[in-house]
Amino acid sequence: MTTNEICTLPAEKGMCAAYMPRFYFDATTGTCKSFIYGGCGGNKNNFKSQLECVQSCVPHN
Secondary structure, three states, X not given: OOHHHHOOOOXXXXXXXXXXXXXXXXXXXXXXXXXXXXXXXXXXXXXXXXXXXXXXXXXXX
């Protein structure tokens, strides 16, 4: 899966019940947004910091 494909995936909390603040790229708005990750499952549109999300997914002109 390419980075571009990863960045179009929806945010997925996952199946577990942990409380892990993370960031995902919202392809509709073109911005990185926060969400709570449950700790397992989910997808790769899941970044530990907003900076990591921006560097991976926000287009640089």
